[in-house]
Amino acid sequence: MIEKSTTLKDIARIAGVSTAAVSMALNNRPGVGPAKRHEIIDIAQKNGYRPNMAAKALVSKHSYALGLVINNISDPFFTELAAGVEKTARSLGYHIILCSIDGRADDRKQYLDLMRSRGVDGLVISTAAVRDPHIGSLIAAGVPFVCINRVPLEAGISEKIDTVTLDNHAAGYQGIAHLWRLGHDRIAVISGDLNASNALATLDGSKNAMADYGIAATPTLLKNGRYSRRIAQQKANQLMRLKRPPSAIFAHDDNMALGVREALLGLNLRIPEDVALMGMDDIQMGALTGVELTTVSPKKSEMGAMGVRILVNRIEAGTPRMVERVVLNADLIVRKTCGYANGGYKR
Amino acid sequence: MIEKSTTLKDIARIAGVSTAAVSMALNNRPGVGPAKRHEIIDIAQKNGYRPNMAAKALVSKHSYALGLVINNISDPFFTELAAGVEKTARSLGYHIILCSIDGRADDRKQYLDLMRSRGVDGLVISTAAVRDPHIGSLIAAGVPFVCINRVPLEAGISEKIDTVTLDNHAAGYQGIAHLWRLGHDRIAVISGDLNASNALATLDGSKNAMADYGIAATPTLLKNGRYSRRIAQQKANQLMRLKRPPSAIFAHDDNMALGVREALLGLNLRIPEDVALMGMDDIQMGALTGVELTTVSPKKSEMGAMGVRILVNRIEAGTPRMVERVVLNADLIVRKTCGYANGGYKR
DNA sequence: CTGAAAGCGCTTACAG
DNA sequence: CTGAAAGCGCTTACAG
Numbered sequence: 245m246i247e248k249s250t251t252l253k254d255i256a257r258i259a260g261v262s263t264a265a266v267s268m269a270l271n272n273r274p275g276v277g278p279a280k281r282h283e284i285i286d287i288a289q290k291n292g293y294r295p296n297m298a299a300k301a302l303v304s305k306h307s308y309a310l311g312l313v314i315n316n317i318s319d320p321f322f323t324e325l326a327a328g329v330e331k332t333a334r335s336l337g338y339h340i341i342l343c344s345i346d347g348r349a350d351d352r353k354q355y356l357d358l359m360r361s362r363g364v365d366g367l368v369i370s371t372a373a374v375r376d377p378h379i380g381s382l383i384a385a386g387v388p389f390v391c392i393n394r395v396p397l398e399a400g401i402s403e404k405i406d407t408v409t410l411d412n413h414a415a416g417y418q419g420i421a422h423l424w425r426l427g428h429d430r431i432a433v434i435s436g437d438l439n440a441s442n443a444l445a446t447l448d449g450s451k452n453a454m455a456d457y458g459i460a461a462t463p464t465l466l467k468n469g470r471y472s473r474r475i476a477q478q479k480a481n482q483l484m485r486l487k488r489p490p491s492a493i494f495a496h497d498d499n500m501a502l503g504v505r506e507a508l509l510g511l512n513l514r515i516p517e518d519v520a521l522m523g524m525d526d527i528q529m530g531a532l533t534g535v536e537l538t539t540v541s542p543k544k545s546e547m548g549a550m551g552v553r554i555l556v557n558r559i560e561a562g563t564p565r566m567v568e569r570v571v572l573n574a575d576l577i578v579r580k581t582c583g584y585a586n587g588g589y590k591r
Numbered sequence: 592m593i594e595k596s597t598t599l600k601d602i603a604r605i606a607g608v609s610t611a612a613v614s615m616a617l618n619n620r621p622g623v624g625p626a627k628r629h630e631i632i633d634i635a636q637k638n639g640y641r642p643n644m645a646a647k648a649l650v651s652k653h654s655y656a657l658g659l660v661i662n663n664i665s666d667p668f669f670t671e672l673a674a675g676v677e678k679t680a681r682s683l684g685y686h687i688i689l690c691s692i693d694g695r696a697d698d699r700k701q702y703l704d705l706m707r708s709r710g711v712d713g714l715v716i717s718t719a720a721v722r723d724p725h726i727g728s729l730i731a732a733g734v735p736f737v738c739i740n741r742v743p744l745e746a747g748i749s750e751k752i753d754t755v756t757l758d759n760h761a762a763g764y765q766g767i768a769h770l771w772r773l774g775h776d777r778i779a780v781i782s783g784d785l786n787a788s789n790a791l792a793t794l795d796g797s798k799n800a801m802a803d804y805g806i807a808a809t810p811t812l813l814k815n816g817r818y819s820r821r822i823a824q825q826k827a828n829q830l831m832r833l834k835r836p837p838s839a840i841f842a843h844d845d846n847m848a849l850g851v852r853e854a855l856l857g858l859n860l861r862i863p864e865d866v867a868l869m870g871m872d873d874i875q876m877g878a879l880t881g882v883e884l885t886t887v888s889p890k891k892s893e894m895g896a897m898g899v900r901i902l903v904n905r906i907e908a909g910t911p912r913m914v915e916r917v918v919l920n921a922d923l924i925v926r927k928t929c930g931y932a933n934g935g936y937k938r
Numbered sequence: 939c940t941g942a943a944a945g946c947g948c949t950t951a952c953a954g
Numbered sequence: 955c956t957g958a959a960a961g962c963g964c965t966t967a968c969a970g
Contacts, residue, residue: 251963262941267965277939297709298648299963303946307645309688309709318674320667320875327665330689339709341656342687344677362644362656362686502879509880528667532849533856534881598947609957614949624955646947650962 250291259287270295301363309339310555311364315371317344320527321497321544322370325393328548329368336556338365345371366555368548372396373439379405388559392551394440406558408551408570410542412442415574416449416496419522419540423492424457426582427590428520431459432483432490434469434476434500443471446496446524465490469500476500480507484519492520492582498527498539505535505581516583526577536580543572597638606634617642648710656686657902658711662718664691667874668844668891669717672740675895676715683903685712692718713902715895719743720786726752735906739898741787753905755898755917757889759789762921763796763843766869766887770839771804773929774937775867778806779830779837781816781823781847790818793843793871812837816847823847827854831866839867839929845874845886852882852928863930873924883927890919 252270256263261280268275269284270293276284287293301307312329314322330340341364366388372379374397382389383404390406423431433450436443454461464486469476476495480503483490493508495501501523508519515521523530526541554568578584599617603610608627615622616631617640623631634640648654659676661669677687688711713735719726721744729736730751737753770778780797783790794813801808811833816823823842827850830837840855842848848870855866862868870877873888901915925931 252965253963263963264942264965265940268940271965273965275939280940296649296963298645298654299946300965301645301946302643302649302948302963303965305946312689316674317677318670318875320670323665323667323670326689327663327691330664330691340689342659342673342677342689344674506880528665529876529879532876532879532882533853535879599949600947610947611949611958612956615956618949620949622955627956643947646962647949648962649947649964650949652962 249296250293251296252293255284255288255291255293258291259284307363307365308337309341309362309364310552311341311343311362311367313343313345313367313369313371315344316346317342319499320529321499321525324527324544325370325548328545329552330548331545332549332552333556336552338552338556365559366390368392368551368555370394372441374398374441374444375439376401388555390551390555390558392547394442397441397444404567406554406568408547408554408572409445410442410547411571411573412445413449413452415524415540415542416446416451417453418449418574418576419494419524420450420453420457420459422538422576422578422582422584423494423520423522424453424459425589425591426492426520426584428492429459430465430488430490431492431494432465432467433461434467434479434493434495434504436469436471436496436500438468438470440471443496450494450496469495469503471497471500473499473503473506476503477507480504481511484508484511484513490519492516492522494522496524498523498525498530498537501537501539501581502529502535505537515581516586520583521581523581524574530579538579538582538584539577540574541577542574547572596643597640598643599640602631602635602638602640605638606631654710654712655684656688656709656711657899658688658690658709658714660690660692660714660716660718662691663693664689666846667876668846668872671874671891672717672895675892676899677895678892679896679899680903683899685899685903712906713737715739715898715902717741719788721745721788721791722786735902737898737902737905739894741789744788744791751914753901753915755894755901755919756792757789757894758918758920759792760796760799762871762887762889763793763798764800765796765921765923766841766871767797767800767804767806769885769923769925769929769931770841770867770869771800771806772936772938773839773867773931775837775839776806777812777835777837778839778841779812779814780808781814781826781840781842781851783816783818783843783847785815785817787818790843797841797843816842816850818844818847820846820850820853823850824854827851828858831855831858831860837866839869841869843871845870845872845877845884848884848886848928849876849882852884862928863933867930868928870928871921878926885926885929885931886924887921888924889921894919 252263252266256266265276266284269281333340369391370393372391372394376396379396392408395407396402435447467479469479493504495504513519523537523539526539530537599610599613603613612623613631616628657680680687716738717740719738719741723743726743739755742754743749782794814826840851842851860866870884870886873886877884
């Protein structure tokens with residue numbers, strides 16, 4: 245591609261065999277004797293032969309490239325996910341083509357189109373909306389893909405696709421449980437973008453826990469932070485201005501929790517003494533001394549890895565297979581923003 | 592690639608013209624009349640035609656893909672750089688193929704090889720070592736590439752390649768200057784990986800500043816942190832155990848500064864009252880309330896963007912052009928870890 | 939086990 | 955301005 249390199253034909257000429265023989269020898273396919281095979285491989289190596297992937301892709305309909313659709317590469321959550329994706333893809337012989345869509349819906353479409361024509365073998369999609377027409381068109385087009393973290397929820401669509409998700413319901417439940425056991429009865433929840441299935445499930449889980457523990461889930465204490473740090477910060481300010489402010493805030497991702505933290509500190513409130521704070525995702529920032537955010541930690545890298553494995557399986561299987569739906573659990577990471585260290589569980 | 596899609600030939604048949612005409616019409620090349628051109632484009636659109644990129648790449652020797660070689664996608668510094676790269680590449684019609692090498696040298700080689708055979712049109716390399724044989728082989732092979740952030744320093748190599756770097760020397764100088772003006776005379780420096788040109792230049796800058804300001808640069812106060820948070824933390828612990836510990840520490844990246852911070856806080860030392868702390872890079876984590884790391888902020892995203900622009904220029908120019916060497920400056924971001932707020936500059 | 943041939947989907951000279 | 959043909963570098967049946 246880049247240089248006028250030695251081709252299959254060159255190797256064939258040097259070795260005095262047909263290009264077919266070279267192709268077979270180099271691809272470990274039967275059809276050549278071991279002696280010739282060895283000789284051919286040797287010659288190829290000596291001449292620095294590298295197959296032209298474009299030609300290979302053209303004839304094999306197989307590019308060994310996967311598209312990774314993420315929101316924003318600067319987002320630490322997606323970043324860890326991408327690390328798992330890339331590492332696993334590499335180990336399976338695939339390359340990753342990066343597609344940040346930065347939340348622009350039109351870009352999303354463009355990207356999916358582009359990726360199709362670019363000839364990736366499949367897509368790892370981490371940005372599916374609850375109702376996502378693009379997913380439908382992907383199915384219609386027969387593009388192999390896997391949705392990770394966020395999945396479409398429409399009937400007729402959702403059953404057909406491979407997914408790897410977190411048990412967000414449990415995570416949302418766990419957060420409330422931890423807070424309740426610490427003695428909190430007035431808990432505010434800041435949810436994520438409700439177009440995302442994970443936000444919905446997490447909210448559900450939190451509400452269920454509140455119901456189970458008899459915690460009032462009044463609308464004034466339920467805010468939509470849309471996974472934005474800035475918005476979460478605003479919501480936290482609103483919450484603390486209430487006549488009866490919450491004694492604890494559960495933000496449904498760490499990024500929002502950090503926004504809440506800024507609000508609280510800006511109000512000269514102590515965490516956790518005045519207000520307990522709980523996040524979700526376990527991003528690196530939360531672990532810094534002085535931040536020490538208590539959070540629910542999903543297996544981000546594993547989610548990416550698993551997604552790639554499932555996708556590659558599907559690509560290489562050829563034949564129809566059962567839909568795979570993996571759900572990964574999440575662990576509670578107790579640090580300092582909920583006050584567990586100050587006396588442990590009260591109930 | 593993924594689906595049996597409509598091809599150029601199909602469009603030609605439907606439109607009743609030759610494939611050449613279709614190709615010309617669709618690629619905005621002269622050779623077809625405006626009426627026919629319009630008709631062809633229309634038919635292509637109606638039939639959801641998407642060019643097969645593999646075929647296109649095979650014949651045009653042009654894949655419109657760029658390889659981005661980074662160390663580790665989880666590293667916030669590289670992440671912001673990647674954001675600039677990806678965005679600019681997209682705007683110029685190129686895709687990014689991701690290559691994390693995780694510091695493994697053999698992987699680095701493998702990746703460069705892989706990328707070549709994958710047929711990327713060029714490489715954005717952010718991981719070049721000061722002496723880097725792979726860079727030499729890239730030049731020999733005629734692969735277009737640009738080195739950003741880190742560049743090889745060998746004579747006979749370094750003059751030949753396009754680079755986008757930060758003015759690390761100035762950045763290293765600025766950090767010391769800020770500390771000196773705040774009244775510090777005993778300043779420790781924790782440098783980065785000395786196989787990286789940026790670490791070398793930064794260290795140089797700091798040493799020059801120390802010489803200019805008459806600050807003793809005793810070996811005991813010069814530590815090599817190798818851009819590792821953990822190592823920086825250890826070094827900071829060693830520094831503070833000195834009979835005459837430093838009154839300020841300048842870590843040559845924020846990641847290391849955060850390690851130093853952990854060490855200092857672990858020793859129950861106050862920042863900046865007991866020890867001033869200065870970083871470099873301006874990663875997101877440093878901006879959190881309670882961290883508020885004073886730092887030198889390079890134009891990370893711009894560096895990525897500029898790198899892509901230069902690379903694409905070179906790829907598309909065809910003819911030999913002058914080597915481009917862009918140097919971006921960095922700004923001092925005064926936050927709270929150096930104590931400027933407590934009285935401003937002393938001198 | 940091996941070779942000659944066709945073809946993947948496109949673009950590019952080259953004739954008309 | 956337009957069409958027929960060759961060719962990019964590979965793989966895959968298909969004969970020998």
